[in-house]
Amino acid sequence: MSETATHPTxxxxxxxxxxxxxxxWREFAAAAAQYGLTPTQAxxxxxxxxxxxxxxxxxxxxxxxxxVTGIVDRLEARELVRREPSPADRRVKNVVATEAGREVIRxxxxxxxxxxxxxxxxxxxxxxxLYALLARLRPSMEKS
Amino acid sequence: MSETATHPTxxxxxxxxxxxxxxxWREFAAAAAQYGLTPTQAxxxxxxxxxxxxxxxxxxxxxxxxxVTGIVDRLEARELVRREPSPADRRVKNVVATEAGREVIRxxxxxxxxxxxxxxxxxxxxxxxLYALLARLRPSMEKS
DNA sequence: CCAGATGTTTGATGTCATCAAGTAACTCGA
DNA sequence: TCGAGTTACTTGATGACATCAAACATCTGG
Numbered sequence: 001m002s003e004t005a006t007h008p009t010x011x012x013x014x015x016x017x018x019x020x021x022x023x024x025w026r027e028f029a030a031a032a033a034q035y036g037l038t039p040t041q042a043x044x045x046x047x048x049x050x051x052x053x054x055x056x057x058x059x060x061x062x063x064x065x066x067x068v069t070g071i072v073d074r075l076e077a078r079e080l081v082r083r084e085p086s087p088a089d090r091r092v093k094n095v096v097a098t099e100a101g102r103e104v105i106r107x108x109x110x111x112x113x114x115x116x117x118x119x120x121x122x123x124x125x126x127x128x129x130l131y132a133l134l135a136r137l138r139p140s141m142e143k144s
Numbered sequence: 145m146s147e148t149a150t151h152p153t154x155x156x157x158x159x160x161x162x163x164x165x166x167x168x169w170r171e172f173a174a175a176a177a178q179y180g181l182t183p184t185q186a187x188x189x190x191x192x193x194x195x196x197x198x199x200x201x202x203x204x205x206x207x208x209x210x211x212v213t214g215i216v217d218r219l220e221a222r223e224l225v226r227r228e229p230s231p232a233d234r235r236v237k238n239v240v241a242t243e244a245g246r247e248v249i250r251x252x253x254x255x256x257x258x259x260x261x262x263x264x265x266x267x268x269x270x271x272x273x274l275y276a277l278l279a280r281l282r283p284s285m286e287k288s
Numbered sequence: 289c290c291a292g293a294t295g296t297t298t299g300a301t302g303t304c305a306t307c308a309a310g311t312a313a314c315t316c317g318a
Numbered sequence: 319t320c321g322a323g324t325t326a327c328t329t330g331a332t333g334a335c336a337t338c339a340a341a342c343a344t345c346t347g348g
Contacts, residue, residue, distance in 0.1 A: 016275060016279065017278065021164070040303080041303090054326070064306060068327090070305095071303085074303080089314070089325095090312080091325070093326080127151075128151060133266070133270060133274045134160050134274075138167070199294085199296080210296080233295080234345085235343065235344045
């Protein structure tokens with residue numbers, strides 16, 4: 001392990017971010033799996049605070065709309081989600097989490113937090129600093 | 145938008161980390177796609193500094209060994225990778241990046257760095273601080 | 289030397305991803 | 319108002335990943 005605590009290179013920072021990112025993704029996948037969900041299904045469920053049209057889910061997941069059909073089909077088959085027609089636009093189907101769906105995603109979230117005990121070792125100043133620095137890395141998502 | 149810059153909650157930090165993680169993953173996927181690689185293929189290629197047995201790749205990817213067979217098949221079909229028998233153990237096949245494979249992954253890495261201009265806005269003190277804080281979040285990955 | 293463990297592949301199956309095409313419904317201008 | 323164009327969703331074809339179970343060759347230890 002190298003001694004670069006004082007001046008990490010850009011590459012080192014990128015790699016560290018990537019390592020943390022994949023670790024977190026695996027934790028999320030594991031938590032979802034405990035409830036028989038794929039990561040993608042859990043991700044969809046997590047977006048459903050209110051009714052969301054299929055098209056909106058595709059935008060959130062950054063994927064083709066036709067993909068969402070199948071994902072919601074599987075969630076619906078397990079009664080975690082419901083399609084209901086939009087009153088405003090008969091083309092649109094709004095996806096809504098059922099009570100069971102909300103319960104499942106609530107538990108997944110709980111486990112994610114429990115898994116991250118490391119965050120508890122940061123004091124308030126440190127977490128504020130970390131948050132501020134990370135916020136500057138958050139992409140605004142301009143076009144390429 | 146809430147006013148919690150001074151004291152972000154654990155949940156907010158987790159969400160910010162997740163947002164950055166998925167953004168980075170998408171950038172990686174986009175960079176890989178420019179060379180006709182799937183994210184997984186690029187990830188495998190990135191691991192191949194030296195010869196790595198199939199089993200080792202499965203461990204790095206945290207997936208079933210049988211999965212690696214197909215991934216390496218596709219990379220090998222495009223001459224980005226080669227299987228060579230291990231001299232030490234005739235069961236083992238070592239995967240090695242070809243010259244073309246090394247070149248491709250080098251370019252993917254370059255684009256990743258270019259994409260992250262945001263990192264350049266951190267001065268040395270800031271990046272050192274960020275690195276130190278993130279390092280404390282890096283999981284040691286004990287068993288469950 | 290033989291029983292068990294290990295490394296790789298194959299085959300079956302399921303989920304996620306794309307694209308192309310089709311249907312229904314909305315919108316807007318002529 | 320009517321019709322062309324856009325939008326929302328689904329279906330079908332195809333391909334990459336992911337798992338598991340099973341087969342096979344090879345190593346390893348007693």
